[in-house]
Amino acid sequence: MVTPLLTDLYQFSMAYAYWKAGKHLDRAVFDLYFRKSPFAGEFTVFGGLEECIRFIANFKFKEEEINFLRAALPTCEDGFFEYLSSIDCSDVEVYAIPEGSAVFPKVPLMIIEGPVAVVQLLETPFLSLVNYASLVTTNAARHRLVAGKPKNLLEFGLRRAQVGLTLFRFASFDSLSLTWTYEHMSIRGQMEESVHQDILIWEDLMQRDDKYSYSILEHVNQLEVIPKAVQCLSKQTFIIISNNLTFLPGQQCCSRKGLDEIIDKALSSSDGLNKCEDFVSLVQNWLVKIQNLWLVIYVQVFKICPYILLFRMLVHCVVPLARQIKVMRSGVPNFCAVALALNDMGYKAVGIRLDSGDLAYLSIETRKFFCAIEKEFGVVGFGKTNITASNDLNEETIDALNKQGHEVDSFGIGTYLVTCYAQAALGCVFKLVEINKQPRIKLSEDVTKVSIPCKKRCYRLYGKEGYPLVDIMTGQDEPSPKVGERILCRHPFIESKRAHVVPQHVEELLKCYWPGHSFEKDIDPNLYPLVNAEAVQREELPSLNENRSRCMRQLERMRPDHLRKLNPTPYKVRSITVKLDVTYLIPLHLNLTMHTRSARLLIR
Known part of the structure; x- marks a missing residue:
C-alpha cells in the first residue's frame, strides 16, 4: 500500500508555506497530463487510476509518520503537524479518463480539485503511480499491435520488473494472454x-x-x-x-x-x-x-x-x-x-x-x-x-x-516490456490551473510547457467513418459539442492551426471517480450552471477485464496510420474552443507576458 510519505520534501515545504500563509484551505484545481507520447508514437494508454483512487481512499497520516516528519522538518511549527494529522481526502474531487483509454498529449488524464495543501501532497504519489503504469500499458499495446491480434502474448518479466507485481495488472490491459497479479x-x-x-x-x-x-x-x-x-x-x-x-x-x-x-x-x-x-x-x-x-x-x-x-x-x-x-x-x-x-x-x-x-x-x-x-x-x-x-x-x-x-503462435516478452527499455519515463506533469475559481497558467519560453488554464471539460469528436478526429477542451461552463453541429477547433498557441469539425459522435472523456463532499451535497448552480447532481455521481472502478476490453476497442477505433510503428500520422490534439482561448488563455498569456517583460526592463 502506498503511504502519504511516498512524496518529495518539496511537497511538504509547499504545504507548510500554504499553511503558514493561511491559504491551505484555498480551493485549487490541478491537471495531470503528459506533453509527448512515448516510444516515438502518437498514442498512450492510460493506466494507474485505480491505484490513485485506492491511495486517496486510504490517505491518512499515522502517528509514527507524523513523528518522522517532526524529525525531518524541525523548523516547522507544531500546529502544522497537528494539521497534517487531521487531513484526509474527503474534500478532494478526482475526475479522470477511464483507465485503459487511448489518450493524447496535453489533454488532462486526471483533474484533481480540493484544498490546495492536500492536493499538493498528492502530486508526487499520483505522478509516480500514473507515469510507470501508463508507460507499461502503452508498451504492451505496441507489442500487441506489432504481433497481431491472433497471436498470444505472454508476460515474462517479473524478475526484471522495478515495481513488482503491480506491473502485471497494466501489462494485461493490452491482451497479454498470460500475466499475474497481486x-x-x-x-x-x-x-x-x-x-x-x-x-x-x-x-x-x-x-x-x-x-x-x-x-x-x-x-x-x-x-x-x-x-x-x-x-x-x-x-x-x-x-x-x-x-x-x-x-x-x-x-x-x-x-x-x-x-x-x-x-x-x-x-x-x-x-x-x-x-x-x-x-x-x-x-x-x-x-x-x-x-x-x-x-x-x-x-x-x-x-x-x-x-x-x-x-x-x-x-x-x-x-x-x-x-x-x-x-x-x-x-x-x-x-x-x-x-x-x-x-x-x-x-x-x-x-x-x-x-x-x-x-x-x-x-x-x-x-x-x-x-x-x-x-x-x-x-x-x-x-x-x-x-x-x-x-x-x-x-x-x-x-x-x-x-x-x-x-x-505465442510470444513471451520480458525485459523489454517491463523495463520499457526504449523509453525510461512518460514525463507526466501536475500543474495548477485554477485557484478559488480564478484561472492560473504556467508560462515558459518553451511553448510546449505552457499550461492550459481553468478547470476544463474534455471531449473526443468522431467522424462519419467512426474514427476519432480530435480531442477538444472547453471551459467548465461551456455547452458540450453537439452531434452534427459545426465547431471551430483551434490550437492554443499556433494561430494558423485551426479546423472546423462536424462530429458524428461526441464522447465526454472525464468522469468523476472520487466526488468528495460533492457526492453528498447539491451542486451550486451559480458556480456550475451546466453540471447537475447526476454529473458527479461516482463512477465505479472497472474490472481488469473491462479495462482490457476498453483498451482493445479504442485501439481498434483509431486510424491505422496513427498506430503504425514507423512515422505515424500525428493525431490532432491540444485543441480548444474559441471561448476558452479568448476568455482565459489569451488574456492570461498577454497579461503575464507583459508583466514579465516589464520586470526584465526594470532589472536592466
Whole structure:
C-alpha cells in the first residue's frame, strides 16, 4: 500500500508555506497530463487510476509518520503537524479518463480539485503511480499491435520488473494472454531448480471447475492460483513457466541420471478408468518410433527425465517440457515422445517454447515436425500444437520475425516490456490551473510547457467513418459539442492551426471517480450552471477485464496510420474552443507576458 510519505520534501515545504500563509484551505484545481507520447508514437494508454483512487481512499497520516516528519522538518511549527494529522481526502474531487483509454498529449488524464495543501501532497504519489503504469500499458499495446491480434502474448518479466507485481495488472490491459497479479494465494509445496529452462502448454481443464485459472510465477518457488476475476489466461489452458524444474516430492533430482531413477512410473488416464503401470516405457516406445521414422540419432534419454517428472508432479494439471541444446534433434523429439504417450492416456499437449537460436527457422521446422507426427501417427490436431518463442523479444525482433515468416503462435516478452527499455519515463506533469475559481497558467519560453488554464471539460469528436478526429477542451461552463453541429477547433498557441469539425459522435472523456463532499451535497448552480447532481455521481472502478476490453476497442477505433510503428500520422490534439482561448488563455498569456517583460526592463 502506498503511504502519504511516498512524496518529495518539496511537497511538504509547499504545504507548510500554504499553511503558514493561511491559504491551505484555498480551493485549487490541478491537471495531470503528459506533453509527448512515448516510444516515438502518437498514442498512450492510460493506466494507474485505480491505484490513485485506492491511495486517496486510504490517505491518512499515522502517528509514527507524523513523528518522522517532526524529525525531518524541525523548523516547522507544531500546529502544522497537528494539521497534517487531521487531513484526509474527503474534500478532494478526482475526475479522470477511464483507465485503459487511448489518450493524447496535453489533454488532462486526471483533474484533481480540493484544498490546495492536500492536493499538493498528492502530486508526487499520483505522478509516480500514473507515469510507470501508463508507460507499461502503452508498451504492451505496441507489442500487441506489432504481433497481431491472433497471436498470444505472454508476460515474462517479473524478475526484471522495478515495481513488482503491480506491473502485471497494466501489462494485461493490452491482451497479454498470460500475466499475474497481486490477488493470488499459494497452493502446493516448494519446488527446486535444476536442469532446463522450459515451457510447455498443456490442455486438461475441460473437466475441471472453471472457477480458477492457473499459472506458476517464474520468480518464486511456489505454485500459485489466480482467481478467475483477474485472469488473463486463455480458457482451458495451463501454462507452466519453469526455470530448471525437475523436482518431485520424495525423489531426487534426475537432471543427469537415467530413466531408471524414476521411482513411481505409473500414470492414470485422464478419465481415471485406466492406468499405465510403466508410463516411462510408453514414452520410450514412442521415442524409438520417432527415431526410426526420422533417423533422429542425437536424442539423449536423460533429457526426457524432467518432462516425465513434471508431468507426474502435476498430473491433474498436465505437464511441462521444452528447450534443449539441439532443438530439432533432441528437444522437439523428446517433447513429441512424451506428448504422444500422454495422448494415449487421454491428455492433450498444447505447446512448446523455443528460447534460443534462429526462432523463425526453428519455429518453421518444429511446425513441419508436428505436422509429420499428425500425418504419420494419426494424432488429430497435433500439427497445430502451440509454438511459443521467447529470448529478449521486443517490437523490432517481432517485426523482423513477421517479415521473415515464422510459425510462432505465442510470444513471451520480458525485459523489454517491463523495463520499457526504449523509453525510461512518460514525463507526466501536475500543474495548477485554477485557484478559488480564478484561472492560473504556467508560462515558459518553451511553448510546449505552457499550461492550459481553468478547470476544463474534455471531449473526443468522431467522424462519419467512426474514427476519432480530435480531442477538444472547453471551459467548465461551456455547452458540450453537439452531434452534427459545426465547431471551430483551434490550437492554443499556433494561430494558423485551426479546423472546423462536424462530429458524428461526441464522447465526454472525464468522469468523476472520487466526488468528495460533492457526492453528498447539491451542486451550486451559480458556480456550475451546466453540471447537475447526476454529473458527479461516482463512477465505479472497472474490472481488469473491462479495462482490457476498453483498451482493445479504442485501439481498434483509431486510424491505422496513427498506430503504425514507423512515422505515424500525428493525431490532432491540444485543441480548444474559441471561448476558452479568448476568455482565459489569451488574456492570461498577454497579461503575464507583459508583466514579465516589464520586470526584465526594470532589472536592466
